[in-house]
Amino acid sequence: MIVYELECHPLGHRFEGWFGSSGDFVRQHERGLVTCPHCGSSDIRKAPMAPRLARKHNSNTPQEPAPKPASPESRGAAGVVPAEAAAMIRALARMQAEALKRSLWVGDKFAETARAMHYGEQGEAPIHGEASLAEARDLLDEGIGIAPVLFPMAPPRQVN
Numbered sequence: 417m418i419v420y421e422l423e424c425h426p427l428g429h430r431f432e433g434w435f436g437s438s439g440d441f442v443r444q445h446e447r448g449l450v451t452c453p454h455c456g457s458s459d460i461r462k463a464p465m466a467p468r469l470a471r472k473h474n475s476n477t478p479q480e481p482a483p484k485p486a487s488p489e490s491r492g493a494a495g496v497v498p499a500e501a502a503a504m505i506r507a508l509a510r511m512q513a514e515a516l517k518r519s520l521w522v523g524d525k526f527a528e529t530a531r532a533m534h535y536g537e538q539g540e541a542p543i544h545g546e547a548s549l550a551e552a553r554d555l556l557d558e559g560i561g562i563a564p565v566l567f568p569m570a571p572p573r574q575v576n
Contacts, residue, residue, distance in 0.1 A: 423460070429457075
């Protein structure tokens with residue numbers, strides 16, 4: 417898992433993005449899938465960030481405790497995320513995880529599979545997978561109901 421500090425342009429909203437690899441970020445960015453959670457802009461760039469370097473554990477120097485990461489309640493675009501909002505985000509993430517457990521991964525065949533189910537060429541079932549922004553727009557234009565995955569997820573082939 418890799419974490420990038422991202423920034424939208426021209427408004428400059430900063431946010432974190434979690435990706436399975438640097439290649440995942442590039443592919444999602446090229447497909448217009450990386451968007452600002454504050455304004456929806458897809459004009460996103462990596463923001464400068466301090467490197468996270470691990471210390472060697474076999475050195476003779478005393479170890480300082482690692483800084484504790486900020487909790488969702490203590491960080492956000494305005495500096496603080498209210499506890500109620502953080503609880504709702506956690507609840508949505510749990511609901512997405514449960515929905516994905518009951519859904520079939522179809523990979524890059526998402527648009528093709530969704531279209532086949534819509535037109536009765538195969539049985540309907542809950543599915544999830546990958547589609548380009550153009551493919552997603554085409555599905556919506558055809559009246560095929562789809563929804564984006566709200567939180568980043570790794571395709572099954574990339575999970576340990």
